[in-house]
Amino acid sequence: MAVRKIVRMGDPVLRQAARPLAPDEIGSAPFRLLLADMIDTLHDYSGIGLAAPQVAESVRLAIIDIPGGASRYGDIPPMPLTVFVNPVVEVVAPETRGYWEGCLSVPGLRGFVERPQHIKVRYTNEQGGTGELELTGFLATVFQHEFDHLDGKLYIDRMTDSTLLSFEEEYLRYLAPREEPQAGQLTTEL
Numbered sequence: 001m002a003v004r005k006i007v008r009m010g011d012p013v014l015r016q017a018a019r020p021l022a023p024d025e026i027g028s029a030p031f032r033l034l035l036a037d038m039i040d041t042l043h044d045y046s047g048i049g050l051a052a053p054q055v056a057e058s059v060r061l062a063i064i065d066i067p068g069g070a071s072r073y074g075d076i077p078p079m080p081l082t083v084f085v086n087p088v089v090e091v092v093a094p095e096t097r098g099y100w101e102g103c104l105s106v107p108g109l110r111g112f113v114e115r116p117q118h119i120k121v122r123y124t125n126e127q128g129g130t131g132e133l134e135l136t137g138f139l140a141t142v143f144q145h146e147f148d149h150l151d152g153k154l155y156i157d158r159m160t161d162s163t164l165l166s167f168e169e170e171y172l173r174y175l176a177p178r179e180e181p182q183a184g185q186l187t188t189e190l
């Protein structure tokens with residue numbers, strides 16, 4: 001297991017549509033190695049989500065791990081480390097809400113992105129079984145951000161107002177919501 005380098009915006013791998021993993025790849029030795037490295041990398045970078053293209057592997061694999069009880073995450077509901085292979089997102093309700101998003105592949109910046117807040121995700125797990133999750137609110141945003149990486153998209157592509165793209169320092173100084181950190185304020189990177 002090893003911490004891998006997270007590639008940054010401008011690397012072509014972040015702009016490719018990743019390929020689906022075949023059933024016989026899931027659980028294979030290379031798959032387990034990649035997954036272990038992604039987990040190490042996510043924790044080393046203190047992120048809450050990581051997609052394989054962010055470590056330059058163009059396959060449809062992502063992990064999400066939101067620790068509970070950590071004050072820096074505010075009211076964000078915790079989610080134990082979960083592995084998503086070939087995930088498919090269905091929008092259940094089109095109403096959107098905006099959050100300030102950050103991305104490990106776009107370091108130093110924050111951008112305000114509006115996304116649907118009620119989605120359903122169907123996926124294969126690391127054992128090859130199938131899973132389904134229904135997500136609302138901030139978690140719906142987290143999952144859409146992460147799975148966009150599998151389609152070669154970054155959060156900046158989803159922004160409708162480019163004046164709401166900011167360096168972190170200026171974001172905290174001028175733009176951060178005045179209230180205490182909460183679900184409306186994404187304080188970590190994906």
Ligand code: ZN
Nearest residue numbers: 103104105190
């Ligand atoms: Zn990201």
